[in-house]
Amino acid sequence: MGSAEPLIFSLQHFCLHDGPGIRSLVFFKGCPLRCPWCQNVESWKARAEIAFKSHLCIGCGICVEKCPEHAIPEAGKRDAEKCRFCFACAESCPSDALTRFGIHRTPEEIVEELRPEFPLLKTSGGGVTFTGGEPALFPEFAARLAGLLRREGIDVALETCGLFDMKKTAPLLHELGIVLFDIKIFDAEQHRKLCGADNTAISQNLQTLAEARSRHEGPLVWPRLPLVPGMTDGQDNLKAWAVFLSGLGIDSLTIVPYHPMGANKRRWLGLPPAPGFRVPSDAEIMQVEQLFSDEGIRAFTPGEESF
Numbered sequence: 118m119g120s121a122e123p124l125i126f127s128l129q130h131f132c133l134h135d136g137p138g139i140r141s142l143v144f145f146k147g148c149p150l151r152c153p154w155c156q157n158v159e160s161w162k163a164r165a166e167i168a169f170k171s172h173l174c175i176g177c178g179i180c181v182e183k184c185p186e187h188a189i190p191e192a193g194k195r196d197a198e199k200c201r202f203c204f205a206c207a208e209s210c211p212s213d214a215l216t217r218f219g220i221h222r223t224p225e226e227i228v229e230e231l232r233p234e235f236p237l238l239k240t241s242g243g244g245v246t247f248t249g250g251e252p253a254l255f256p257e258f259a260a261r262l263a264g265l266l267r268r269e270g271i272d273v274a275l276e277t278c279g280l281f282d283m284k285k286t287a288p289l290l291h292e293l294g295i296v297l298f299d300i301k302i303f304d305a306e307q308h309r310k311l312c313g314a315d316n317t318a319i320s321q322n323l324q325t326l327a328e329a330r331s332r333h334e335g336p337l338v339w340p341r342l343p344l345v346p347g348m349t350d351g352q353d354n355l356k357a358w359a360v361f362l363s364g365l366g367i368d369s370l371t372i373v374p375y376h377p378m379g380a381n382k383r384r385w386l387g388l389p390p391a392p393g394f395r396v397p398s399d400a401e402i403m404q405v406e407q408l409f410s411d412e413g414i415r416a417f418t419p420g421e422e423s424f
């Protein structure tokens with residue numbers, strides 16, 4: 118998956134939960150995993166997509182008129198066979214009911230858009246975080262963008278699902294201050310069943326990064342574990358991760374409690390609804406923090422970390 122030039126589906130500003138300090142986020146489109154609890158489903162496909170937000174539609178019919186392929190018989194209905202993804206409908210929709218996810222941006226354009234935030238990012242001890250999707254699917258582009266930001270004195274973080282080609286990603290890693298490394302299911306077969314790919318390469322990448330860090334040769338490695346009741350919160354799973362991280366010399370991680378924030382996006386993109394996961398209670402989160410603490414690992418919730 119992936120090509121040399123990614124699509125970017127969002128730039129977010131003044132964020133506090135994705136690395137040290139105040140950060141701007143660059144969202145890359147395309148992910149090799151399909152975790153059922155994902156809150157950024159618009160990141161899954163590497164190609165551009167059209168979302169329909171029915172609550173914003175004013176029924177003007179402009180999309181029906183503008184479509185050169187006659188792929189929209191009525192508002193909210195798009196014939197996937199006929200659609201050629203020209204985006205004329207989304208560009209002419211007056212109420213943003215039709216929204217395009219994913220546009221090409223050059224690294225230089227992204228830097229210029231973020232430039233007004235640079236002073237705040239610097240004084241807060243923050244920077245820019247690449248997230249998605251999986252930015253490391255586009256290692257050359259990501260390394261170019263990170264290099265430009267670093268030359269401006271901006272710290273760069275990578276949030277990754279961990280499934281990437283370590284060799285191709287080396288120039289990117291060289292530019293980073295921190296890698297926020299997502300961990301989910303320890304058991305390889307269970308990971309494949311739930312997330313759509315084996316995690317052997319993911320664990321190997323985590324180990325390689327942690328070993329490099331221990332030799333003072335790479336970015337800080339900071340795992341993040343989504344806490345999803347019934348999925349990632351089994352004692353065996355958590356214990357296995359705690360022992361593994363401890364063995365790698367990693368002494369901190371972030372526990373990210375599940376929250377059903379991405380539910381609307383699934384509907385807008387015509388995806389089936391997510392399975393009905395539960396939000397973990399404060400008591401459950403504290404138990405998980407204790408479990409990691411017992412292995413010598415400090416567990417934080419997002420925004421509370423001491424990086």
Ligand code: SF4
Pocket residue numbers: 167183184185186187188189195199200201202203204205206207
């Ligand atoms: S993207 Fe283009 S072809 Fe597809 S429905 Fe919209 S206007 Fe028609």
Ligand code: SF4
Pocket residue numbers: 173174175176177178179180181192193209210211212213214215
């Ligand atoms: S152009 Fe937009 S607002 Fe108008 S009918 Fe189509 S989707 Fe609805």
